[in-house]
Amino acid sequence: MYKIVDTTLREGEQTPGVQFSLEQKKQIVSYLAQIGVHEVELGIASPLFSCLPELITYTHALYPDLPCSLWSRCREEDIRCAATLGIRRVSLSIPVSDRHIVTKLGKNREWAEQHMLAGISLCMSLGLEVAVGFEDSSRAGTGFLQHMARQAERAGAWRIRLADTVGILSPGKAGDMVSLVAGSLQRAEVGVHTHNDFGMATGNAIAAYEHGALWADGAMLGLGERTGCARLEELVAYLSLVCEQPGFEVGVLKSFARYVAEAANEPVQARHPVLGDAIFACETGLHLQGLFKDPQTYEPFSPELVGAERRLMIGAKSGRSAIRFQMDRLGVDVGNDDAMDRCVAAVRDAARAKGGALSDAELIALCRVH
Template identity: 35%
Template sequence: MEWKAVCPYNPKLKLEDIYIYDTTLRDGEQTPGVCFTKEQKLEIARKLDELGIKQIEAGFPVVSKKEAECVKAIANEGLDAEILALSRVLKEDIDRALDCDVDGIITFIATSPLHLKYKLKKSLEEVEEMGMRAIEYAKDHGLFVAFSAEDATRTPIEDLIRIHKNAEEHGADRVHIADTTGCATPQSMEFICSELKKNLKKAHIGVHCHNDFGFAVINSIYGLIGGAKAVSTTVNGIGERAGNASLEELIMALITLYDVKLDLNLEVLTELSKMVEEYSGIKLPKNKPIVGEMVFYHESGIHVDAVIENPLTYEPFLPEVIGQKRKIVLGKHSGCRAIAYKLKEMGIEVSREELCEIVKRVKETREKGIFIDDEVFKKIVEEVIRK
């Protein structure tokens, strides 16, 4: 059986050499209240590497001595992924990153009129000069350099193009469009990336999207459509305010819906999600797309009948592909097929009359507010058979 069933009207995107740089350990950890231990950071990094993520943003070394130790430990773990560190456009930040043995840095400074006036209190020219000096210094020390224009989606397009062309000329390997407050739309993200791509010769474009309006994943995809090659994600979409683009949602949308080829070990996706859920302390909704506990649960009789014949009738892809599990749940909407399926799982044989009675009692029990777990179901079956 094919593992996915795709809508025939979905476009097959010709997106080549796309890669993900995950920032769970940096921007994800900036979720208020989240603080990973060194061992937790190492475990998450190892699992991201096992998944096949190409770049891991391990942290912000200048934040603290402990943070620098964590970044250095990840950089020396021998992972296949390149390890990046965040730095401001300051020599001391870059030196601290160099001390951590990272492969590269993401250096950032705000460029929007709002940030320039109220946060930095500097002119765009001053900010641009600081950014270019930082890029040159980092490149002179052999680092991969991504230059991120913070609040890029609220920066005039002519300024963005000029600054990023300048960043490329100073040696930046990648330039980032940071949707810092999640206020971009898919159309604006595609436009910004396409205009930037027309003006760059070799630097990759990366998109870093926040989820304030629930657009982080679709904005990331439209950034790719516009010409970006790199996408920033976090596991479970954690991050400041409403979070970042969800790693698992982005991956499965690209592969399943857009038929994009990503060389990833998908079977570890759910395990990675549960690990970050545990270590971050941020409980996932049970219906969280892709990795939620209940997204492959079925109760409705009509659905269950079809799923037993072919799961893709009511699942966009098979759960085992990402390490998830399917479950038939018994309740108010259950029919004979679902009950028979559960009885077969438990090795219990009943007559047709008994089956109908069990279905009736399951519905009545659930409508009384009692959840039908295995113990409750066994009790119902025993009572019907005994009667």
């Protein structure tokens, strides 16, 4: 079974200009519990991260079976903060690329390894479940990446999360990276955190699943740094509707998305995958012909599953068969082939003049005249 870590409250709140209130955070947790994600990253282990004590208390009280975690720098003060807050699971972050270790921090690989091991040891001494996240995995040396993963596992980490920090992976390369690390481990599970700089975050997450990852991170609407990360709604819908994995409530996605969109001032576009109001609208003749006969010819899943509706529109791109089918449905007898040709020409001309599809009333009026 593939699993999802939701990071709307951590990575998502790193979106410039986005700041959720405590009440909004509570509502987001409630939505996530309904949807069926496998872990909720509630925030960052730091006294500076607002509302954490109240949010953790709320989550534990209302959703005691919902695993939740905090992202933490590999620093003693942050790890101890997480333990004080009563959280059971932390995800330590440590850089693994030389660009981050050497250029950003002025350290070396030996320091990164020892710093990670010290962090894992402290977590375990405090009774915390510890996962380790490798920052900038996609630009790390492959040998060092494997070595760090093995060392983390031996020290007690139960999950290794590989971060494509600047979103440069393709699905093929994401799969290769996961296969490499997964093949180096004995028991630790592999997860990925993918960014969307080239529009491949969700695709890379799915490819990671297919190559040995059990976990992938997602945020509602793909919120996050720069172009954001993998979209929670796409991961949930794909696993549920294509992979047929049980346990998800895809019908909740749209209301959750609207809630987050309003809170984050991030409107959902009409053609946004899974959520958009226009994703089941069609005007093209060839597609209409198939959709009229069997919606599955051009729809990957039923609109009702995600709270959408099918809109089959007659306009300038509609063909003869689609127009005749629609007129038959409306109870209008167009007549012989010549009359049908005139009707088709009239419909297309009227739609071009209108700049959009025609209503049923407009179709009836046109075809009765012609």
